Amino acid sequence: MKLPRLIEIAADTVAACQRKLPVPIRPLAEALPVHYEALPAEDVLAEGFEPDILGLFTGDPHGTAEERSNPSPPQILLYLENIYDYAEDDREIFREEVRLTYLHELGHYLGWDEEELEARGLD
Helix, strand or coil: CCHHHHHHHHHHHHHHHHHCCCCCCHHHHHHCCEEEECCCCHHHHHCCCCCCCCEEEECCCCCCCCCCCCCCCCEEEEEHHHHHHHCCCCHHHHHHHHHHHHHHHHHHHCCCCHHHHHHCCCC
């Protein structure tokens, strides 16, 4: 499937997911940028991430921003070709993996560690 179609499906999935979030979390999620990329960039791989990574949260978690001269804005990156490969080219599995990956990365933004993500079924 071509990247523009993957982006369209992923954006629709993320929007539907956001609508189902608890009311206190929803505005935080809607304000957090989500970027849809085909694959991780070389600088991400240079940081030690695996080439088949599905998503990544970058920036400071909500409520922990440090005073810096050049802070990195928080954002979620979803690597759609990797997710589609992981879903073995199945659209419904792709949607579910986009949803889970988005929620996992949103959890990092909310400051949840791996144990908290696992407890919420987002591991």
